[in-house]
Amino acid sequence: MFLAHGPISYILNEHIQKKKIAKLNKQEHLLVMILSLIFGILPDIDLAILSMTNIPPFQHHLIFTHSILFYLSLWILLNILLYGIKSVLNKESRKAFNDRLISVIQWSFLIGTLSHLFADVLFSYSRIFFPLEQQITILGNLLKSNYFTGYLLTPSFATEILAVFIFLLLIFKKYIKEVKIVKYFIYLLISLSSIYLLFAVYMNLHTYNKAYHFQNNVYIRDADFDGVEDSYDSDTNNNIIKNIFEADRSELVNFVKEISTEKYLVTNSNDSFGKIKYDFGAFNSYRLISQAYFEQNLPIEPVLIEYAKETYTIQSYDMNISYPKLLYEFLQKNGTFKDFEIGIDAGRIFFVTKDPDVVNMGIVLDGDSFGIVLPNDTRLVTHSLKEILEIYPEASIKVSDLRFVSNR
Numbered sequence: 210m211f212l213a214h215g216p217i218s219y220i221l222n223e224h225i226q227k228k229k230i231a232k233l234n235k236q237e238h239l240l241v242m243i244l245s246l247i248f249g250i251l252p253d254i255d256l257a258i259l260s261m262t263n264i265p266p267f268q269h270h271l272i273f274t275h276s277i278l279f280y281l282s283l284w285i286l287l288n289i290l291l292y293g294i295k296s297v298l299n300k301e302s303r304k305a306f307n308d309r310l311i312s313v314i315q316w317s318f319l320i321g322t323l324s325h326l327f328a329d330v331l332f333s334y335s336r337i338f339f340p341l342e343q344q345i346t347i348l349g350n351l352l353k354s355n356y357f358t359g360y361l362l363t364p365s366f367a368t369e370i371l372a373v374f375i376f377l378l379l380i381f382k383k384y385i386k387e388v389k390i391v392k393y394f395i396y397l398l399i400s401l402s403s404i405y406l407l408f409a410v411y412m413n414l415h416t417y418n419k420a421y422h423f424q425n426n427v428y429i430r431d432a433d434f435d436g437v438e439d440s441y442d443s444d445t446n447n448n449i450i451k452n453i454f455e456a457d458r459s460e461l462v463n464f465v466k467e468i469s470t471e472k473y474l475v476t477n478s479n480d481s482f483g484k485i486k487y488d489f490g491a492f493n494s495y496r497l498i499s500q501a502y503f504e505q506n507l508p509i510e511p512v513l514i515e516y517a518k519e520t521y522t523i524q525s526y527d528m529n530i531s532y533p534k535l536l537y538e539f540l541q542k543n544g545t546f547k548d549f550e551i552g553i554d555a556g557r558i559f560f561v562t563k564d565p566d567v568v569n570m571g572i573v574l575d576g577d578s579f580g581i582v583l584p585n586d587t588r589l590v591t592h593s594l595k596e597i598l599e600i601y602p603e604a605s606i607k608v609s610d611l612r613f614v615s616n617r
Contacts, residue, residue: 210328211360213369216376217328218249218321223379225320229313237310239384241317248321252280252329265436270329271428276339280322287318332365334421334428344428352410353418355490356440356503362489364413367406374398412489417473417589422506432506440503443511452507453539454611458556461501465572465580471588480587492589494570494582495533498558501572501580513539537567540609549594549606551577561597563604569597573608 210217222245223230230238255274259266273279291311298306329335332352334344352364360366378395385391420440422429430438433447443451474491476483487493492500502509513535517528520538537560540546549559554573561569561581571581578591583600598604 213372215246354420358490
């Protein structure tokens, strides 16, 4: 989570310490509100700390600054510090910094920091029991991250905006003069964000989601410890071989067969809601290939981006060339194409060509079976050669035969 740590901390603090906070005056209450927001964000200060070390920032959920033990220790130190401050204040200062306020601040710190850790493990993995290696998640095994979807289209983000709007409603009611149109507008935002959350959860459960890997039950984001997150690394095991050349073809076949069971949504040219499903991570033919490679922690996008920058001399962070086009060009440059042969080409990438155009692509499975998304598909299934040629008459199936290319 990014946006909601502060608001969640405030909401929980107001609920848990409701009776104590009600006894504070307005100035004290405002101070507690500000501190609860700060305490809720506090654990992410390690992002700034890590930027000054050799540990990449994306590892911050896996170090001691995101552990329960660390913040319980800080809470004990805070109690000792506040006790020391009380002992040196004069009578006038003690009136402002009274025991009731100090108690609320002490518990606000614990509620805020622990709520942050809880929010982190709600959808993602974190070592909250550091120094134990165990990484904990609550809903992360059910609502997993999609490899092709941006954060804005995830249940995690939908939960964040819902929490933010609830926070705004509470602030509005407590500190701002009532203006009905504003209040109703906030209620509308809460209703819309609730609907969006339900829709995001539905799409997540009906698309294939696995954007992370485990080794020995430990969540791995940088397998070769080179400081580059694997999804952006063209050589994830640092063996001088680009990812696209390393895949186990039998594993590619097994993966595609296992998921092609009519469970997962696909998007295609005949789909009236195709853009929406695409944005939420539904498969098309290219994505099926990409995910099959990524299952072996061999993302092909970094390889294709490197190829594009070398070939088209791209001097920008944006790239307007499609991955399917780049994949075809890359395989042309680094191998040959031949006609499909039953029983020989299992696990290879193939293209449906209708000279001079490429009209589709996929992975050859065993026998007369192909992993591909056809124009009339709504869910992911395998197809036969006959089914493909019925959609693309007079087309041919060309199979890629790669040659090894060094990554240096």
